[in-house]
Amino acid sequence: MKIQRFCLLLILALTCAGCTVKAVGDPERPITINANVVVDIRGLKNTATNIEDMVAKGA
Amino acid sequence: MKLRYLMIFFLLMAASPYAALATSYDIKNMTPEIEKALSGRQARYAQLNLFKSTGCLGENNLGLVEVLDNPSVCQPPALAENRDRMVIYRAIADQNNLGSEGLAQVQNVFGEVQRERASSGDPVQLPSGEWIKK
Numbered sequence: 001m002k003i004q005r006f007c008l009l010l011i012l013a014l015t016c017a018g019c020t021v022k023a024v025g026d027p028e029r030p031i032t033i034n035a036n037v038v039v040d041i042r043g044l045k046n047t048a049t050n051i052e053d054m055v056a057k058g059a
Numbered sequence: 060m061k062l063r064y065l066m067i068f069f070l071l072m073a074a075s076p077y078a079a080l081a082t083s084y085d086i087k088n089m090t091p092e093i094e095k096a097l098s099g100r101q102a103r104y105a106q107l108n109l110f111k112s113t114g115c116l117g118e119n120n121l122g123l124v125e126v127l128d129n130p131s132v133c134q135p136p137a138l139a140e141n142r143d144r145m146v147i148y149r150a151i152a153d154q155n156n157l158g159s160e161g162l163a164q165v166q167n168v169f170g171e172v173q174r175e176r177a178s179s180g181d182p183v184q185l186p187s188g189e190w191i192k193k
Contacts, residue, residue, distance in 0.1 A: 039164045040082035041164070044084050044164065047083070048169045052172055055097065055101050058104075
């Protein structure tokens with residue numbers, strides 16, 4: 001029973017992770033957000049491999 | 060018991076799109092400068108491989124070629140190659156908005172790919188900075 005409850009909560013959390021978060025604020029006082037860009041290394045590695053393949057094949 | 064398996068199945072189904080998605084970092088705008096860099100790299104590819112096999116050039120951990128011996132012969136193509144590679148790396152970092160750390164990460168990943176693709180016996184630099192023969 002506990003496992004079922006845990007799974008349900010987890011599914012709800014995963015579903016909510018995709019939801020849009022809206023911030024409400026004063027348009028006269030814009031806020032600054034310093035965001036850290038997270039780079040997907042796997043995606044970058046795919047790009048690097050594709051480019052190196054292209055260089056090698058075109059040689 | 061069946062319900063437990065059912066829950067695990069739904070959990071995996073819910074999580075799979077997040078796990079399967081790998082961000083794509085493409086060269087979105089193929090400028091004449093990038094085209095020139097790519098064609099330049101293609102043109103000197105065989106020559107660089109020859110120099111790597113003789114130990115004259117190696118692949119460093121920043122995604123660039125490094126002169127290890129006989130600079131009078133190996134330096135000119137190494138300079139041209141690194142110039143072209145940096146054009147490509149900067150384009151990927153800039154066009155994908157990878158931020159201030161983006162260029163360094165692009166270089167590290169290309170360095171890793173070059174290490175993996177290197178032929179047996181070619182000099183390669185490990186992330187620690189140590190040079191080895193693959």
